[in-house]
């Protein structure tokens with residue numbers, strides 16, 4: 354058997370909608386399918402405004418421009434995240450202040466944030482790791498007290514909630530990913546959510562190369578031109594048509610992915626291996642959205658042993674992220690604080706295959722195979 358780590362979901366209507374988009378004569382961005390996607394997200398999740406982008410990375414870069422990040426402004430974010438979370442703000446000259454993860458969860462440790470805030474702090478970027486919310490009441494209160502903006506890096510977060518509110522609907526801005534590894538995908542794609550009205554107009558301009566072309570298309574101005582900085586952040590209708598075919602299937606996708614997540618979780622919970630592997634912790638205020646199933650091992654060696662054993666059986670498991678404060682690019686810039694939990698997840702977190710087509714029985718076999726490998730480890734240690 355070969356079980357890949359990921360297999361992108363295909364609904365079957367993608368090519369049909371792409372064909373319709375092509376024949377409509379409007380293939381560049383912001384046509385019918387882009388509008389359908391925007392309206393779906395706004396209705397379903399209560400986002401005040403949203404704009405499809407070509408990636409989550411782009412949505413994060415737009416956020417940094419929108420917040421007018423200047424050289425020397427400090428931006429707080431977790432070290433245990435994808436490069437783009439930090440790179441978007443680094444590009445604008447921000448000083449990145451990395452925060453540690455929680456001992457019980459790879460997300461940012463909310464309890465240490467107050468100590469990291471200075472008079473130069475301009476923004477906090479939260480990463481809801483694996484679609485599991487950071488404590489947003491705490492973050493928003495802290496941000497409001499200090500006049501700081503909050504960006505939700507919601508790359509993993511479609512259809513996940515904090516105290517009943519959709520992730521991405523709480524911060525001033527939020528960035529989603531529709532990369533092929535995500536629950537709904539269009540190959541490469543993303544979305545900027547704008548919950549703070551002061552950013553609506555400028556977001557459109559930044560996304561359209563710094564021009565007021567969107568106003569022009571609505572007939573609000575009689576010509577368009579260069580009015581601000583920006584770049585080419587909007588996807589074509591081909592991408593939006595593909596994405597819309599996925600959105601129509603969101604409930605079906607979510608149901609299956611959560612069922613797979615539950616099989617992994619229940620199989621491990623019933624085993625006697627709590628000393629060897631820790632299961633994902635979901636705080637009471639959060640949901641999980643079937644984006645990712647991971648376990649944390651005791652150390653790097655045991656994780657590698659599990660990966661190798663799975664590979665021999667044709668199962669591809671993966672790990673990520675490498676703490677950004679230890680990265681080749683950033684380590685000279687880091688202020689030297691030890692971020693032990695971020696490093697702990699770097700070494701021990703193991704992600705298991707999770708995609709729509711994975712059979713529940715296959716998830717059970719993968720979990721059993723890991724349990725067998727752990728028994729091997731324990732027997733060698735005795």
Ligand SMILES: Cc1ncc(COP(=O)(O)O)c(C=O)c1O
Nearest residue numbers: 408409410435437508530532543
């Ligand atoms: C937390 C986080 N932020 C941002 C990104 C970047 O997403 P994209 O590939 O859509 O640019 C990723 C990628 O997986 C991610 O995991």
